[in-house]
Structure formats: C-alpha cells, structure tokens
Amino acid sequence: MSFQSNEKSLTTSDIKRPDIKTADAPLGRNDLARLVAADIAPGSFVNLGIGQPTLVSNYLTEEQDITLHTENGMLGMGPEAHGEDIDGDLINAGKIPVTELPGASYFHHADSFAMMRGGHLDICVLGAFQVSATGDLANWHTGAPGAIPAVGGAMDLATGARDVFVMMTLLTREGASKIVETCTYPLTGVGCVTRVYTDKAVFFTGPQGVTVRETFGCTLEELQDLVPVPLTAAVGP
C-alpha cells in the first residue's frame, strides 16, 4: 500500500479515461453496490453508512481484504448476525447485530472518531438528499418545521474520511436532480464528496466541478438535461 497524504486522494489519474462508458440501462441498487465495491482499492479501511451503502458489503471480495469500520467502536466488522450468533453487545452503527471477523478490534467512541477525523479511514460511503457541484453534502436533516433533528455520525464521517462516496438515485420521486448547484437542505459537510454513484451515472465532484465517469441507460447529453449543473466527460486532456 502506498503512503498517501491527508488530502482527498482523487487525482487526475482517476479521471483520465479514453472514453466514458455507457451501459444500456439504469443500474439497480444491487448493481450499483457491486460497482462501488469493485472501485474500493484493496486493503482499504471503509465505513459504510446506514441504508443503501450497507449493500456494498455484499460485494466486497476476500481478495480485496477490506476492513470495515463501524463508528460505535469496531474495526473488522463482519456480516449481519442471525439466530444464535446475535449478541446484544455486538452491533453496528445502525444498531443491527453484526459479527466480528478474525483480526477485529474494539475501541471507545473518542478513538473511533479520532481515527476518522485523523484521516485514517480511506473511504466512507453515504446516502444523500443532495450533493452540490463542489461536493457539499446534505444528508442529515430535511429542515422541515417540526422535524426532530438527528445527526449521529454523519458530519464526522463526511468530514473525516479521505474519500466520501455518495450512493443515491439521481432524481427525487418528483423528478428533481439531487445533484444541484447549491444544496437547499441543511449541510452535512462542505466540499467533502468526491464521487457520486447513481442509477444513471457515476460523477466526480470537487473544485473542478462535476465530471461524468460513466452513464447507465442515457447519453451524456440526456444526462445533462436532467442535471442543472454543467457536466463534462471525465476524460484526459
């Protein structure tokens, strides 16, 4: 494994591709999870958020040797526990009973978030309400009047992990793009998202704006009609 700086590790080599790939149809949740899993570098330390991101664990291979982190104090988390394996003292951040893998470790909450904030976690995968063109993330609070706010570890994950991957459908039920110029929902973190995996395309976000790595069931032009920020193909110069 190479030694990397604390900076977000997206480099131009990541986005230099001869042509963007285009698949025939939009990706389902499981296919999207498989794609995210395949993009995680071997040996990475990874935190998978609650909900759709959890599906990614189903597609990680033994050869990848990924270590999963759960913010309630564990590295080396195994699959969800069933039947006699359920132990109330062994749960994940979603409070679901899980298992431990050989080589697992436990630590207290301050250490768990220190390793995240300290840049030791390579990737976290999160869901989102909205992602802005410059990688701002909104995923914790709708801001609706009367809604009880609950942030949990969302802000810490968004700010702490070296790379923040978002998994979401591109459009809301009403058909609005969740990739936006500026988030209208309350922010979780500023400029933290590096990639967005959606059913219709994979995007890179950051100071350079939004580039598209590949599309599913649409062309770049058709995608541009759906997304209100300028899109360019993530190809080399």
Add this chain to the structure above:
Amino acid sequence: MLDFVDTVETAVAGIKDGSTVMIGGFGNAGQPFELIDALLDCGATDLTVVNNNAGQGDQGLALLIREGRVRKMICSFPRQSDSWHFDAKYTAGEIELELVPQGNLAERIRAAGAGLGGFFTPTGYGTMLADGKETRIIDGRGHVFETPLSADVALIKALTADRKGNLVYRKTARNFGPIMAAAARHTIVQVSDIVPTGALDPETVVTPGIYVNSIVRVTGRTDSAGTTAGTAEKVA
C-alpha cells in the same frame, strides 16, 4: 475514593436534582439499565442527561424521559423508530435538546476528562450546528471550536471490575464508557463480575480505577434483543 456497594439503589442515592448525568451506551449496547431504573426510583429530577441517543422503546433512559425527569438531553441521535417518549416530550416543548455531532460529542467528553479547555474540529464547519460558534481556518481548512463536556455523575456498564476499580468492557458495549468515566466527577459502574486485585491482566485494562468511584455488581446476561435482565446482588 472507591466504594463497592451492594445495590444499585445505594449506588445512585447521592444523585441530586439538577445534576448533569452522563449515561453510557449506544442504543442498548452498554446501556446501564439497572442503574437507570434505580435513578428513576430515587426520584432525582430536573436532570441534564448526556447520551448518544434519547432512549429506545419503553425501558432505561426512555422511561426517565417519559416520567419528566430530564430537563435537557445532550445527544447526537435522538430520533429513532422507537424514541416515542422523547419525540412526545420534544414536540410538546417539555424537553430541551442540544444536538451534537457524534464525534464532537465523544471528543467534548474526552476533553473534559483530559482537562482541556476545548478543541477546534473540522466536523460541523459550515453547517447549522456550528451557528454561533467560534471558527478558525487552520492549514486552509475551516474548524469549529467545541467546549468540554463534564458531568456530576456518570452511569456506565462494564463487563468486569477488579478490586482496584480497573475495568474491562465487552465488544461494542464499550462505546462511551471509558470517556464518560473520566469526564464525570463521580463515576458509578455496573459490572457483571468483580474479581480480586491482580486477576485482570494490567495490559488489558481499558479504564484504570482512578476514574471509578462506585461499583455495583448486576448479574444477568445480554439477550438477543440487546437488553439485560438481572438484579443487583450482594458482592461476595
């Protein structure tokens, strides 16, 4: 000063109205249910409670909230599918909420136990949870100043204590226990087992006894729902 007490009632008897009480646990893992039940029975009220959540279901912290004994919750994740008692009090305007990102909550607790006056963290910068807080750009990155969070009392759960008050925990039930033990002026621990001095390998001690004031043995074991059933027993 370390005391071994016989009952959870004795352990919590000194908790006064208006106290700030840290309660360990993440969800039900590590939640000291028997100590919380004793706190409920002892009648202390007007409490400020620090916990990651705001109670689940109809047990533990949720009951303390239902009974109107908690004036203010300091937590990261109050809203859950089964947080109905908190939800009702919050909607009725009967409980105050200080919402803190989970890592900032943990570090504020740690800072208090470590004697620090606070810290600058990137977590929360540029969000509504940083509103009104001091900010600073450090190495080109925005940071928010967060203050230490201490307490009058901590109620935590560990697996085993020795006669010096050294503690070991079990799996993810460790969570907030070690940092709350250090941050509170009086730390009360319920454990499943008490062993003689020297029986714990010093290399495996997680919380040194210097942070612990009161220990009570509560027998019972974790069941599949993540809850503990048991009663305090006289320490042999």
